[in-house]
Amino acid sequence: MTRLPSFALLVLAAAAGTVLDRPRSLPPIEIGGYRVLAADFHVHSGVFSAGALAPWDLVLEARRQGLDVFAITPHNQVGPARLGRWASRLLGGPPVLVGEEVRASGYHLIAVGIERRVSWDQPAAAAIDDVHGQGGVAIAAHPVAMYWPAWDEAAIAKLDGSEVVHPSAYLRASAGIQMARFWVGRPLTAVGSSDYHGLGRLGLCRTYVFARGEGEAAILDALRDRRTVVRDRDGRLYGRPDLVGLAAADGRLWAREAPPERSGMAFATARLAGIAALVGFVVFGLPSDRR
Amino acid sequence: MPLFETASLFLVCARHRRLPFSRALDLFFAGRGVWALALVAFGTAAAFADPIHVYAWGAHGRAEIGIGVLLVPVLAWSAYVDLCFFHVVLGRRRGPAAATLVAQRAVAWTAQAAYFVALASAPYVARLLGR
Numbered sequence: 001m002t003r004l005p006s007f008a009l010l011v012l013a014a015a016a017g018t019v020l021d022r023p024r025s026l027p028p029i030e031i032g033g034y035r036v037l038a039a040d041f042h043v044h045s046g047v048f049s050a051g052a053l054a055p056w057d058l059v060l061e062a063r064r065q066g067l068d069v070f071a072i073t074p075h076n077q078v079g080p081a082r083l084g085r086w087a088s089r090l091l092g093g094p095p096v097l098v099g100e101e102v103r104a105s106g107y108h109l110i111a112v113g114i115e116r117r118v119s120w121d122q123p124a125a126a127a128i129d130d131v132h133g134q135g136g137v138a139i140a141a142h143p144v145a146m147y148w149p150a151w152d153e154a155a156i157a158k159l160d161g162s163e164v165v166h167p168s169a170y171l172r173a174s175a176g177i178q179m180a181r182f183w184v185g186r187p188l189t190a191v192g193s194s195d196y197h198g199l200g201r202l203g204l205c206r207t208y209v210f211a212r213g214e215g216e217a218a219i220l221d222a223l224r225d226r227r228t229v230v231r232d233r234d235g236r237l238y239g240r241p242d243l244v245g246l247a248a249a250d251g252r253l254w255a256r257e258a259p260p261e262r263s264g265m266a267f268a269t270a271r272l273a274g275i276a277a278l279v280g281f282v283v284f285g286l287p288s289d290r291r
Numbered sequence: 292m293p294l295f296e297t298a299s300l301f302l303v304c305a306r307h308r309r310l311p312f313s314r315a316l317d318l319f320f321a322g323r324g325v326w327a328l329a330l331v332a333f334g335t336a337a338a339f340a341d342p343i344h345v346y347a348w349g350a351h352g353r354a355e356i357g358i359g360v361l362l363v364p365v366l367a368w369s370a371y372v373d374l375c376f377f378h379v380v381l382g383r384r385r386g387p388a389a390a391t392l393v394a395q396r397a398v399a400w401t402a403q404a405a406y407f408v409a410l411a412s413a414p415y416v417a418r419l420l421g422r
Contacts, residue, residue, distance in 0.1 A: 171350065198349075
């Protein structure tokens, strides 16, 4: 009897959450003849990659956060990313790019658009060669000052892009300054990534990709050609100057970036009902507990 | 983590014949309600906090220390529940029950720590070894 209210609350919370928190259906944005996609290229999943959500849950969460495409980038492996790509095709998107965060002792490198694992046990330049050999794109992950020694001239000359907006910049201003210094003055694609592990929000920092056409190849081409725009929380824009101008003049991207309102009374009630149900299950137990 | 917990319980209860291991395991995990409540509390805070602050919980040293301090009462409470398990359910006297608790946690937590540290530290170990 004591378990009945918990079940009722859980059903109520699930129903209310499902109705109130449906993913937004966003039509593609076209600016200046480009198809502009909201992307997050640095996401971790829950299978051996220090993330909280399973690859298939990431697909649903990316859809919920209004991302058009994202890359799953497990630490030093690609298995969970391939699983995510399979799930994405099964669930109807958003598309998942297979990636890896090459986590070496001196540098962290995001590889996007690969199929095989890139070894961390090699210098950055050699790892980038491996990424390019697979047709992928190489992005310096959160390149704050402590990683600079590993980014020698040979490696930087081969890099395609670098993360210039990352949540760590919001925790330490110096991190944001260092990532910007790494990017400024170099022919690198500007990338904004959430480095999502389960805390915070997927797509918290994102990259707007100016693609010509559809599909993974168009996205990777745009990354190689520096066709991106990134915006930080203070409204600073990074990217190719002509595209920054286009995006700033258009303005639709930023309106779309704002997450849907999830702080109303109905949302709070649904969440509290779910929390109360979970506490009820812990306190009063599940049916299988009573033997 | 449940697999490590199960294996460690098996090791410390292997010679215990008072009740079947499957039943002992059920009762042992029933005592994990304290951790479940802590997770619900954590999830509640995450559901209502600013995503930037939530991100910091896993990426900022001071926040991690704060969470560690908040976990002290959870650790103490769960230790008491497990002590009761070894004392009441398995029928051991308080001293041996406490020793069993220490042994079980030492085995389970060492294995879990080794698992996560091994996953994260391979590149750094390689650098230390000069590779």
